[in-house]
Amino acid sequence: MEKEVPFYVPDIDDQEQNEIKEALSLDAYSKIDELESRFSKYIGSKYALGTSSGTGALHLAMTAIDLKRGDKIICSVNAFPNVPEVVRHFDAEPIFADINLDDFNIDLDALEEILSKNRSKKLKGAIINHVGGQPTDLDRLYDIAKRYNILIIEDASEALGATFNGKKIGSLGADITTFSFSPHLKKSISNGGMLVTDNDELYDRSNLLRNHAIVSSEWGSDGSLGYIYDVVDIGLKYDMSELEAAYNLAQLKKVDKAIKRREEIAKIYDEELEGTEHISLPIKKRDHTYQLYIIKIDKNRDSFARELVKRGVYVGLHYIPLHLLSYYKQKYNLRINDFPKALKNYQQILSIPIHSKMSNDDVYYVIEQIKEVAKTRV
Known part of the structure; x- marks a missing residue:
């Protein structure tokens, strides 16, 4: 690492x-x-x-x-x-x-x-x-x-x-x-x-x-x-x-400055990760502050995440659909396929680091590791 x-x-x-x-x-x-x-x-x-x-x-x-x-x-x-x-x-x-x-x-x-x-x-x-x-x-x-x-x-x-x-x-x-x-x-x-x-x-x-x-x-x-x-x-x-x-x-007092920095990072991610095999980038439909930068992995998301963490890139998941959580699934008799788009989304999404304290070295390290892990996908 x-x-x-x-x-x-x-x-x-x-x-x-x-x-x-x-x-x-x-x-x-x-x-x-x-x-x-x-x-x-x-x-x-x-x-x-x-x-x-x-x-x-x-x-x-x-x-x-x-x-x-x-x-x-x-x-x-x-x-x-x-x-x-x-x-x-x-x-x-x-x-x-x-x-x-x-x-x-x-x-x-x-x-x-x-x-x-x-x-x-x-x-x-x-x-x-x-x-x-x-x-x-x-x-x-x-x-x-x-x-x-x-x-x-x-x-x-x-x-x-x-x-x-x-x-x-x-x-x-x-x-x-x-x-x-x-x-x-x-x-x-x-x-x-x-x-x-x-x-x-x-x-x-x-x-x-x-x-x-x-x-x-x-x-x-x-x-x-x-x-x-x-x-x-x-x-x-x-x-x-x-x-x-x-x-x-x-x-x-720092909100606007933080948003500007996240937008800069998102732009680098967009440019450098575009075309990376097995990766889909977030779609910007309107103003976006990039509190999260959520990519999609076409398959084996969890193993992809494990590899990134092994390489020092910490990731998140936003979110597990609510109907898959035990309380709501049992309380309202919900089935896994009740919300097909949320289910498909959940199986692929992965949030990668994006915050105002990241240096450009950090950003390019994340990019490098994502590309390296993507190469190992079959």
């Missing part, structure tokens, strides 16, 4: 340390407030609420839309398990839809077919994830949502900074959009998520519920007592800590 190229390395420097030092100062202003303000301006949304994680933001969104037992939410079968998980926490039912083979996002024909066959008021909406940083066709999605009168919650965990028709994800037509500052990492320096919306009612409800639905008084000249509080609903602790906000504030 000549060298190692990790799948992901966090970009940390003095900015994070300085923000955290300020947060630790007893007279510091709120880093949470600053992060929320900067985030809403960056996205172009009316409101932004910091949460403890991306999953927390998604769970809070389900609480805000008043999801109840027996309700149904449509989602792509190609998503991180937290998507149906937050639905099940309300004893509601996730309804899976198949995907596109080119961008790995939800197949909008499949979404519309489900909606046309299920006109129940129990079907409240859809959670739409943007795989790897490439948005789905939002013009068509919002048109479908309007015609069928459903809520759209966008899981933009992998799409921070992505745009559609020149506007950032989170500022378009979704009822709520959620983000993660550590999307699906097994190990992270800090957690944190964000819920954004332009809807006054959804914002007020989310803001109330993110800290146990507690309402309290402020100390005032009129004699009001600052320690008096009440609980007016069932909430949970979703809020972000000041230290997490400080770290994530520094990270937010």
